[in-house]
Amino acid sequence: MRYEGEHLLIGQIGHFFTLLSFVSAILATYAYIRSARALDMTDGERWRKLGRIAFSIQVFSIISIFVTLYLVIYNHYFEYKYAHQHSKRSLDVEYLLSCFWEGQEGSFMLWTFWQGILGMVVMRTAKKFEAPAMTIISLAQVFLASFIIGVYFFDIRIGTGPFVLMRNEFPDAPIFQDPNYLFKYLTDGNGLNILLQNYWMVIHPPVLFLGFASALVPFSFAIAGLWKNDHKGWIKHGLPWALFSAGILGLGIMMGAAWAYESLTFGGYWAWDPVENASMVPWMLMVAGIHTMLIFKHTGHSMKATYFFIPLAYFLVLYSTFLTRTGILGDTSVHSFTGEGDTLYWHLILMMLTFISITTVLYIRNRKEIPDIRKEESMNSREFWMFVGSLLMFVSAGYIIALTSLPFINKLIDTKWAIGQDVEYVYNRVMILVTVVIALLTAITQYFKYKETTRKYFWSNLLVPTLVTILISSLISIFGGIDYDKYGIGFLAAIHVALWASVYTVISNGTYIFKVMKGNMKAAGASISHVGFGLMLIGILISSSKKELVSVNNTGINVAGLKDVKGKEENPLENVTLINGVPTQMGKYTVTYVGDSAVKKNDRVYFKINFTERDTTGRRDVESFDIYPNAFLVKGEEGMNLSSNPGARHYLSNDIFVYITSWLNPDKVTDTASFRNYWVKKGDTVFYSNGFLTVNDIVMANKNDNKDLPVVDSAWLSDLMVVSKDGRSYPSQPAYFVKNSQPSVKTDTVFTQNLVLNINRVSGDKIELGLKESGAVMRYITLKAYKFPYINVLWLGTIIMVIGFLVSMVRRLKV
């Protein structure tokens, strides 16, 4: 059959380049192996030249694949599966790039692209290590190219190609019986996941994958060192690359955190989700490796540890890909990626085993040659404490990855374990202790000299920062209001100690820059990143322990008799329902659902939520602002779906987030009715358009004479009976509370009568009853609101830390 309107040539070009990238990567690997093993100089030089040409062709092929696939997506060629699955016509152009990393193939392409670019740099700068290091990089490229090659090897498909056609993938689908299927059926794509339609998601994956790709380079130099038995020489190349990798990887991880924070998909910037853990663990190993490399450079110790940490950092990059991409985490992660089935599973295992075997074989073969100093480090030396810190990094990374791997362990040994009730606390209670030690070590270690330090040198420099730290930390502890006691006094104490240690890190490293380094910023990379790291810890500790739920729902207080108390203060329920135009008290704010935009392009609806803070007299507004959360209405298989994006109000010291959790689509009816007010007392009757209501009782209570009143100081509770024309009656119990001289109103609704009732004011035994009748269907939303304080300290710390890594890198390139 001849199909109409297809664009087959571009796919064939793309497929040709995927094959070319695979073949040229193999050729580059082979040529570089021959060059590395060549005994004869000219022979080695010939093979090296061939390797360079092959690798350059490989990089050119990857770029061509990128451009080709972009054209397919950009031109909406929906006969291609990739365009059909990940894009659609109405998608904004700035998100077209995000289509790449929504799918498996595109993310592998991004990864292999960065490895290619970094490989070109290594090729030009590695000098005598070029051949062995490029062998490893080319081999990694062979594996990555094979993930997207999509050819059959006997009956097994190796990788999935990005240029497959819909009709070849689903030959049995009836629509492909029609030669005009493109014009009749596949006229639009499935579109991009809404969570990815966020600017962070445009820039976060490229940076993170650059971080992943860069972890390969120090590894390849480590292998080159082992292979050529030049254990000193490779450090000179490996160290700047490791610094680069830790900086970029750290930045990429934190960009993901910023995305999670802004889209609130994880309820904050970090939730110990497997996807997050898997990306952080390689970073921790890379940092451990940087420190052991420095120890070796200055003292000759720790070479064996370096040969352990640096390769492990790269293996963990592969392992994290394995965990997040094969669907093995399925049941544990909010955000795990799709499973591609068994082929990718074994494909990644093969890749990991290959690199692990190469490392192990080379290590065992050359283990006698690896420099090793028998004399032990002094306790007064910098290297001793640096090594202790690196070891702790490694152990805590092990703790994190072991827990994250539970689903994989379950699969291996056929168990059914899972982390219980409180996932975050399982991590936090261990990591808070790690934080204390790591922060303390980071604070003091630079004040030791390598090899031996005199007590006088150490204390004369460290005394001032120590005293300043004690002063500042005490002030934070006393006035900071950090009273997170959910896990008892022990954990709260740990938070305070960790905070002290983190402040110590910032102050003592800051002092070190100016006092010891005399303000020479170019040489102070380490101290700069330590200051950033300390600020990050401070930001994490404060913002997490002071996170506040604004939308506390205490309206579950039942009226008559005040018995059944659902909304206890210690366990507040998180969602509050707002009826259009009805102000509701949330903490210090009076919150009103003002309205929403009509359903617009891309099915996105904006809500306007007004927050007003009154002063204590209740008359003047202290502050009033609107927050615009939005939500997509997505057509699902069984009706409409709500996919929510929070709206935020940013302050320097805190952010308020509002997140729609439920919305009744009102079919665009408008509600113009307003409240009518009546002063009533017990026994009065009020009429409304469809019947009347009687005031059965008004109960006044206050804390002093009613012990059952749990949450508020005093309350006016009404017991009303609404009787409609058809004789049905509905009980209703609006109420009025005062707490800390702040009034709040519990609105009640009689949904079937479209009645909203509340108590506006009280006076003696009289209440002012507000009665709103809505001709239209009542409109309401349910939302959550959070307040996150001092998150900017975390972001600032991240930026400073990354700058520090890059400053160090530049310096290590020169020395």
Add this chain to the structure above:
Amino acid sequence: MKKLHIVILVVIALSIAGLLTLTKDITTYDSIASAKKKEGRYVHLIAKLDRSRPVEYDPVKDPNFLSFYAIDSLGYKTQVVYRNSKPTELEHSDRVVLKGQMKGDVFECKEILLKCPSKYKDDPTQQMKKLENTAVTTSSQN
């Protein structure tokens, strides 16, 4: 013995101690029947939404009360109560992982993880289903 060896031994001892404290935090994936036997214990249930029973959620009455029925692969059923807002894709889910504990006949759920077909764009069977649907809906419109 080297000082570093002492440090390493201490670290190892601490990590073993850490792992031992974990044992009480490790739970298991259970079926509804086995969860009922362990009343009060925190477990993970893997089940499906029982579509023959209504999902009860009225945000006007109480935005923090969701009740529905779950059915597992062995055919056992239980009522589930979740004191939070309804996950918007609940009705569209293929499978749910419910974290919580049995209390009487009700499963008190603290956390819900949904497995939705929309998240599994790359799953071939889902794509096939979707394609067939496209054909049916478009041709019925013509």
